[in-house]
Amino acid sequence: MQNCFLMYSLARAHKSQPLLRAMVKLLTQNFEKLFEHQGFLQLDLSTLVALISSNDLAVSSELKVYQAVRRWVSFQPGKRSLHLGELMHHVRFPFFSAKEQMEVQRDSEKWGDLQLKCKQLGGQERLREAGRLRQGMCKPHILLIDNQMCEYQDTESEDAYMACFDPQAETWERLPGLQCLTHACCASDSNKIYISGGVCRNSYSSAVYEFDSFRCQWVELPSMATPRSAHGFLFYNRRLFAVGGWCQFQSFLDSAESFDLETGKWNAIDKLPFALSHPASSVFRNKLYFLGGATGIARNWVFHRGILVYETASGAWTQVPLSSGFLAAGAVAVDNGIYVIGGFSERKPRDSVEVTLVSENRLTTRKCLLVNEAGQVNHQVSLPKLPRAVANAGVVCCNNRIYVLGGEDLAQRYKSIYHWEPGEPHWHRCGIDIPVPRGGISRFGCAILMRPKPHILQLFQKTSRVLLAAVCK
Incomplete structure (x- = not known):
């Protein structure tokens, strides 16, 4: 960090956008330390706005953002006070x-240049006014929602098991689950989790639910147009995307739809080039990726040997071929691409095993691979294999580590947790397993949930006088 501002000046002088983005990211992640540095005063207006408008800003208190704005403006008040109103808006x-x-309040009286707007608000009203949490105001947890049908569970009366895993402390905390919902799909947006589709009381569901870490409860959202399960489900830019899946066993879907959280409405988007279920899915650089999956079941599973990429700006689908197929894998986006973890790979036809419904042509795999923005496998990056072959595991990225929770092979389910950080030679096992009351768990909802830190959460527990804005006089 000692030469951060020197590198920033170098990036601006040479108009190097990659270096500038790297420096802004470093400033964002270390804002509380760096805004008091002398070099902070040399930032240009656009960079400062990019910093203080970011949800990724690592500040535990919003007062730090206010103080940073004040410090930057007061360095050249004659020139910069014109931008005070714009900066306070963020x-x-x-x-x-x-x-x-x-x-x-004392500061505004001292400077005499701002008018404060306040209002008496209850907790939920204040939450609506507050907007998104900054990264430094919350702590990432791994949310696990056991939504698979279990022989021991009375789905008519018992909530599904749901819990949060704190990867730093390696502890679990039980949270309220959903009733009567199995095999649903899960997506996350900061402090909110979304569940869609699945099977409800032996029929396929179009239901959608939202869990808010502030309220710690589920609310039902408008339903999808099409009941679906084993589908691709992603959150991006205030929209939910439900893609493919099936509406009953062996009835595969090629339809896709999106839900606008601002308008509260579902709308159809362009169909997939073909029907697809069980893909690994991830968002990377403004595009939605659906990797592998199954395109049908004939005598056996028909593997998709490729990747479908959805351009959110144009609404167009692109197909990228792969040399081999997989399904029920996990996928997480990182800075340089998408890691695809485990899953079922294709068994050679001569090795297929006949079972009751379908010839079993699947094998669980330990393989991991990295896919770039173009959908091509990056063979230059060496990835360690998983400690054991698993499919239908929970795969997430938390604090720069990739976690693999539970999963199954064709013989049993597991409840172990492994993690790996890019650059390390092998995976590590956590000291604690998933605390489910049976041998293992697979095909469950798994996502990152940003939970407010206690000093932030307590702000929304009662009615109080709330500062809403500061505008220039």
């Missing part, structure tokens, strides 16, 4: 505690 005042609000 400060999320409802996240201020009562003590911090008093500090801003």
Whole structure:
């Protein structure tokens, strides 16, 4: 960090966007340390706006953002005070505690250039006004929703098991689950989790639910147009995308739809080039990726040997071929691509095993691979194999580590947890397993949930006088 601002100046002088993006990311991740540095005062307006408008800003208190704006403006008040109103627009005042609000009040009286707007609000009203949490105000947890039909579970009366895993402390905390929902798909957006489709009371479901870490409860959203299970389900840019899947066993879907969280409406999007279920799915650089999967069941599973890429801007689908197929794998996006973890790979036809419904042409795999933005496998990056072959596991990225939870092979399910950080030579097993009351767990909802830190959560527990905005006089 010592030469961060020197590198920033170099990036601007040479108009190097890659270096500039790297420096802005470093500033974002270390904002509380760096905004007091002398070099911070040399930032240009557009960079400062990019920083203080970011959800990824690593600040535990929004007061730090206010103080940074004040410091930057007061360095050249004659020139920069013109931008004070614009900069204050990006400060999320409802996240201020009562003590911090008093500090801003004293500060505004001292400078005499801002008018504060306040209002008496209840917890939920304040939450609506607050907007998104900053990264430093919350802590990432791995949410597990056991939505697979279990022989021991009375789905008419018992909530499905749901819990949060703190990967730093390696502890679990039980949370309220959903009733009567199995084999659903899961997506996340910061402090919210979304569940869609699945099977409800032996029929395929179009239901969609949202879990908010502030309220710690589920609410039902408008249903999808099509009941679906084993589908691709992603969140991107305030929209949910439900893609493919099946509406009953061996009835595969090529339809796709998206839900706008602002309007509360589902709309059809362009169909897939073919029907697809059980893909690994991830968002990477404004595109949606659906990797592998199955295109049908004839005498055996028909593997998709490729990747479908959806351009969110144009609404167009692109197909990228792969040399081999897989299904029920996990996928997580990182800086340089998408890691595809485990899953079922194709068994050679002569080795297929006849079972009751279908010739079993699947094998679980330990293989991991990295796919770039173009959908091509990056063979230059060496990835360690999983400790054991698993499919239908929970795969997420948390604190720069990739976690693999549970999963199954064709003989049993598991409840172990493994993690790996890019660059390491092998995977590591966590000291604690998934605390389910049976031998293992697979085909469950798994996503990152950002949970508010206690000092932030307590702001929304009661009615109080809330600072909403500061506007120039």
